[in-house]
Structures are given as structure tokens and as C-alpha cells.
Amino acid sequence: MDRYESDLVSQWQADGPQRKGYRQLAEWFNVLLLRREMDRAGLSTLGDEAESKYERLTADGTVAEEVANSLGNDGLPIEQLRDDFVSYGVIRTHLKECLGEEVSFSGGDWEQDTIEIVQNHAVDKIAEAVSSLQSKEQLTAGGDLEIAVTVELECDNCHTRIPIERAMRRGHVCTCTE
Structure with missing residues (x-):
């Protein structure tokens, strides 16, 4: 973990949409662990291969077991690797x-940044x-499939x-109180 702490902190404290939340950071770190083991075993990690394997490895059902068996057959210590994977809670506690x-929000855009982070997290889940x-x-x-999440406000x-984006551009949701 020590080796990646500065990257972890900089991604957590980044501005705006570049900022990653705890779950995204946990996934990023776990993919790094998987990529390292795949490299050691001589498996291809070009492109998004490690990300794809991680996504399928952590999915529910038979797909996860098929990927685990395949990686195990290729020489990866799959059970040790799964034990080494971290949760978002571990990332939060570590940071x-x-x-x-701490995360400090710069300027007056923290509200918009928070909305974007939550929307991106919803899209991921x-x-x-x-x-x-x-x-x-x-x-x-x-x-x-393309996934989009829209937050709406109702008076x-x-x-x-x-949609919240329109309300923010207009500066109001409605004019009923004016």
C-alpha cells in the first residue's frame, strides 16, 4: 500500500470530476493488485484486460467462478488475491x-462536485x-448499453x-414563491 499512497491521496483530493470516491479508489487499488499478479504470471494486461478480469471476478454467479478458475489455472494465487482485495471502508480508514x-473543497463548486461524484457512483453501481x-x-x-442517471428536483x-442541472442554470426550480 505504501507504494501507492501518493496516487491514492491525489486521486481522492483531485478537483471536480477527476476526484474519486472510496469505492472507486478501492476498485482502482484492487485492479492494481490483480494486474501485478497477472504480470507475474505472464498474462496480458494490455488495454483494460485487468479491469475486465476484476469486474468479472467480483461479479456474482458462475462468471466469477469461471474467471477465478481460469486465473488460478494460469498460476495466480486467486484465494490470496481475493483476501488481499480491499473494501471502500479500508480505503476510507487508511486515508x-x-x-x-482530508478532502478540502475549493471555491464554491463543492456542491456541483458532490452531485457529479454521486451521479458517477450511481452510474457505476x-x-x-x-x-x-x-x-x-x-x-x-x-x-x-449506455447508463445515465438524472437527478430531478420537485417543488x-x-x-x-x-433536472438539477437545469435548476442550477436557471437559479430556481419554479417561480411559485416569487
Whole structure:
């Protein structure tokens, strides 16, 4: 972990959409571990090969076991590797308690940054669930799927509902109180 601490901190403290949350950092770190083991075993890690293997390895069901068996047959210590994978809680504890780091929001854009981070996290989690449903053949599509998450705001008085991005551009949700 020591070797990657500066990268971990810089990604956590980055500005705007480049900032990664704890779950994204845990995934990033776990992919690094998997890539290292794949390199040691002489397996290809070009492109997104390690990311793809990690995604399938951590999925539910038979796909994960097939990937685990394949990697194990290729010489990876798969059970040790799974034990070494970290959770987002470990990342959070390491950053805050072990390293004593904090995220400081610069300027007045912390609200927009937070909304973007949460939307990106929602997209990632939905993509994982959709991928799992596709693996289980409970969901099919003719091509690749694009996932979009829209946050909407609704006024309790007049029930106007609009996307948060539009409300922020306009500076209001509705005009019922004006």
C-alpha cells in the first residue's frame, strides 16, 4: 500500500470530476493488485484486460467462478488475491486515520462536485447490476448499453419537476414563491 499512497491521496483530493470516491479508489487499488499478479504470471494486461478480469471476478454467479478458475489455472494465487482485495471502508480508514488526510473543497463548486461524484457512483453501481443481470441472462440488449442517471428536483408547492442541472442554470426550480 505504501507504494501507492501518493496516487491514492491525489486521486481522492483531485478537483471536480477527476476526484474519486472510496469505492472507486478501492476498485482502482484492487485492479492494481490483480494486474501485478497477472504480470507475474505472464498474462496480458494490455488495454483494460485487468479491469475486465476484476469486474468479472467480483461479479456474482458462475462468471466469477469461471474467471477465478481460469486465473488460478494460469498460476495466480486467486484465494490470496481475493483476501488481499480491499473494501471502500479500508480505503476510507487508511486515508483518514492512518494517513490523516482530508478532502478540502475549493471555491464554491463543492456542491456541483458532490452531485457529479454521486451521479458517477450511481452510474457505476447500476452498470455493475446491469452487467450481472446480463450475465445471468435476465436482461438482453441488441448492443452495448449506455447508463445515465438524472437527478430531478420537485417543488412541494407546485409540483414542478426539473433536472438539477437545469435548476442550477436557471437559479430556481419554479417561480411559485416569487
